Structure formats: structure tokens, C-alpha cells
Amino acid sequence: MKDNVKTLGWPGEIFEVLKSFGIRQVGYVPDSGHARLIELVRAEKSMRAVPLTTEEEGVALACGAWLGGDKSVLLMQSSGAGNCINMLGMLNECRIPLLTLVTMRGQWGEFNPWQVPMSQGTVTALEALGVMTRPVDRATEIAETVLAAGQLAFNTGRMVAVLISQRIVGAKQFK
Secondary structure: OHHHHHHHHHHHHHHHHHHHHOEEEEEEOOOHHHHHHHHHHHHOOOOEEEEOOOHHHHHHHHHHHHHOOOEEEEEEEHHHHHHHHHHHHHHHHHOOOEEEEEEOOOOOOOOOHHHHHHHHHHHHHHHHOOEEEEEEOOHHHHHHHHHHHHHHHHHHOOEEEEEEOHHHHOOOOOO
């Protein structure tokens, strides 16, 4: 797979970083920004892709995975970050690591006004619960940011969110 990373772009680079951490469980609410990464995870025999009905289930998944000896990652959009707030307190109090990759909405060329408020509040809301945020605005910096965030999360028992700019993911178009 490493030979194909260049052709897979930033989702392929993230996938390789996740494999290097030994990530076994990947929780996600279906999202076009993470679509290629989700496809890669679903094709990988050493990882289990877990579709969620709400992002807060992913926080519980991360907790259970860690207590069971596995590492996990939570994929979500910024609009789902608010759904996790109450559950994040448990991980903070218990010092359970969380690595989450958040595709941002409500930023670059957004068409949906409902996405803007949570986009503006994502960093503040996450940091209020002890989640360290690491924004990324350039695709060339995603792999190194995910690597550093994962090291920080798994080595220190902290919660770290990599915020992938809508500029990278691309703005959805209303049809």
C-alpha cells in the first residue's frame, strides 16, 4: 500500500499513519470529506470500520477500545463535535486517549448556513473539555500533523483533534 500513497493523496497518507500506530478500530459517521479514508480502512483486514449513528458513540467506542487494549480513531465533521461534548468529560477525567480527525464545514466556500455556527465554535467547545486542537490548512501537512497528534494522544493519555480545513476537503455544492 505504501507505493500507492502518493496516488491516494492526503487520505492515503493519513491511512499509513493510522496503520503505523496500530489503529484497530475506526469510528465514523458517514462523511464525504473522509470518504476515501473510510474506503481504505474498510479494505484493511487489520482495521475495523465502525459506522456510527452519532459522533458521541465514537467517544464511547474509543473508551472501550482503549480499555480492551486497542487503539482507535474517531472520524467526524465539525458539525458533529458538539454532539460529543458531554462524553468527552469522561475521557478527560479518566485520562483515556482520543485521536479524532475532524473535517471542517462552515468555512471555505460553504453553502449551508447551518454549518457556520458549529464551525465557529468547534475549537472553543473542544478545548473547553480538554481536547487539544491542531488545525491543518495544507494537505502537505496532514500526515505529519496526524502523526504528532497521535503520538501526543497515545503517549500521554490526552485528547487531540486534528481539524482538517474545508479548504483541503473542498466545499460541498448545493444541487
